[in-house]
Amino acid sequence: MIDLDEMREKWAEHDRKLDTSIRLNRQILKTLQVNKARWALRRMAVILILGAIATLAVIVPLGAFIYANISEPRFALPAAALDLIAIAILAAQIAQAAIALEIDYSRPVAAIQKRLETLRIVRIRYIQGIFLAAALVWTPLLIVSFKGFFGLDAYSLFPGAWLAGNALFGLAVIPLIIWLFSKFGSDRVMDNLAGYNLKAARGFLATLSEFEDEQA
Amino acid sequence: MTTPEAQERFQALVDGHKKIVYKVCHSYCRNPDDRDDLAQEILTQLWRSFASFDPRYRFSTWMYRIALNVAISFYRRERVIERHVAPSGGQLLQVIDDQAGEPEEIERLYRFIEALDPLNKALVLLYLDGNSYQEIAEVLGISETNVGTKINRLKKAMKEELT
Numbered sequence: 001m002i003d004l005d006e007m008r009e010k011w012a013e014h015d016r017k018l019d020t021s022i023r024l025n026r027q028i029l030k031t032l033q034v035n036k037a038r039w040a041l042r043r044m045a046v047i048l049i050l051g052a053i054a055t056l057a058v059i060v061p062l063g064a065f066i067y068a069n070i071s072e073p074r075f076a077l078p079a080a081a082l083d084l085i086a087i088a089i090l091a092a093q094i095a096q097a098a099i100a101l102e103i104d105y106s107r108p109v110a111a112i113q114k115r116l117e118t119l120r121i122v123r124i125r126y127i128q129g130i131f132l133a134a135a136l137v138w139t140p141l142l143i144v145s146f147k148g149f150f151g152l153d154a155y156s157l158f159p160g161a162w163l164a165g166n167a168l169f170g171l172a173v174i175p176l177i178i179w180l181f182s183k184f185g186s187d188r189v190m191d192n193l194a195g196y197n198l199k200a201a202r203g204f205l206a207t208l209s210e211f212e213d214e215q216a
Numbered sequence: 217m218t219t220p221e222a223q224e225r226f227q228a229l230v231d232g233h234k235k236i237v238y239k240v241c242h243s244y245c246r247n248p249d250d251r252d253d254l255a256q257e258i259l260t261q262l263w264r265s266f267a268s269f270d271p272r273y274r275f276s277t278w279m280y281r282i283a284l285n286v287a288i289s290f291y292r293r294e295r296v297i298e299r300h301v302a303p304s305g306g307q308l309l310q311v312i313d314d315q316a317g318e319p320e321e322i323e324r325l326y327r328f329i330e331a332l333d334p335l336n337k338a339l340v341l342l343y344l345d346g347n348s349y350q351e352i353a354e355v356l357g358i359s360e361t362n363v364g365t366k367i368n369r370l371k372k373a374m375k376e377e378l379t
Contacts, residue, residue, distance in 0.1 A: 003371055003374060003375055004340070004343065004344075004367070004370060004371040004374050005371070007321070007325055007344065007374070008343070008344055008346065010319070010321050010322060010325070011322070011325065011344040011345070012346065014319070014322045015235060015239075015345070018235045018238060018239075019235065020312075021311055021312060022234060022235070022238050022309050022310065022311055022312065023309070023310045023312050024227075024230065024231050024234045024308065024309060024310075025307060025308050025309070025310055026227055026231070028256075028307075028308045029227055029230065029259060029308065030223070030227070032256060032259050032260050032263060032308075033223050033226070033227075033263050104265070104268070105261050105265055105281065105282045105285045105286060106265050106268065106269070106278050106281050106282050107281065107357070108281060108354070108355065108356055108357025108358075109281060109284050109285055109288065109335070109338055109355060109356045109357055110335075110356055110357040110358055111357045112281075112285045113285065113288055113289075113335075116289060200292075204292065207333065207335065208335070211335045211358065211366075212357070212358050212362070213362075214362055214365060214366070
């Protein structure tokens with residue numbers, strides 16, 4: 001009969017044998033030490049911070065646009081909608097960067113794995129949010145950019161029914177996108193977009209909680 | 217902290233604890249190429265975190281935490297931590313005396329560990345390496361009672377599996 005405690009002794013023998021049977025290739029280790037290769041989590045945080053700066057560069061002029069057109073709700077409201085979406089994107093970017101920067105691999109395993117899994121889920125939600133927002137922003141973006149960049153009034157350039165139809169189409173597409181996410185959410189396409197599988201991330205997070213909480 | 221002295225100190229410490237890297241890689245990767253990739257990931261992460269290592273604490277505890285965190289992420293095909301080490305063209309941990317290979321019991325044990333989920337792999341590895349419940353709890357970030365419960369459960373599972 002073999003048990004874990006007996007195996008502990010065998011393992012100790014194995015451990016002693018490893019002292020002499022393995023050698024660390026110091027040349028490769030040295031190469032790793034001087035390697036200026038990217039640190040993926042930090043790189044991800046830097047990309048997100050740059051993205052946040054770019055998003056700020058959208059939020060600020062939109063704010064100015066809203067202020068300039070405050071007396072004309074037909075321009076101010078679409079701009080406010082765009083601004084809200086941009087602020088939500090900025091918040092998500094900051095949240096991801098903060099989580100990524102906080103990850104310290106020398107902290108206990110359960111805590112770090114939980115952080116990594118949380119980052120995965122936030123990232124998936126962020127990608128999904130971008131898709132949903134993309135369906136909604138088309139019409140307000142047209143109205144605001146025509147007015148902001150060219151001083152043109154999209155309401156008089158395009159028939160009202162056409163603009164309303166586009167806005168409604170954007171709304172109607174949302175349930176379709178949600179359905180597609182639920183249908184193909186764990187599919188390779190979504191995994192490649194977000195980098196991860198939401199179902200797997202949630203599953204592992206549940207396993208982690210169970211692993212942490214179980215007492216007897 | 218990238219002075220030559222720091223590099224030397226790091227190399228000496230890692231050399232003294234290279235078995236941890238070897239055992240973690242063997243427990244989390246079946247494929248030898250993956251093992252070497254994982255070893256490089258672990259060593260790179262160790263070096264990146266070395267500046268924050270507090271010498272008042274045991275190097276092995278710190279090393280276990282990093283090695284296991286990297287291994288679990290690697291095992292789960294973690295893409296947040298993309299592979300950032302170019303192939304080195306050589307093995308980081310070289311087996312220089314492989315005449316007899318691993319004894320059958322150790323091979324079976326590695327296979328048993330391999331079949332466990334990534335968190336229980338870490339637990340068994342730490343237990344087999346002679347760590348106390350308190351040390352295991354410190355590395356994993358769970359309570360000692362929890363460690364005891366899980367070890368007992370794994371002992372039962374192992375008896376069923378290996379007898």
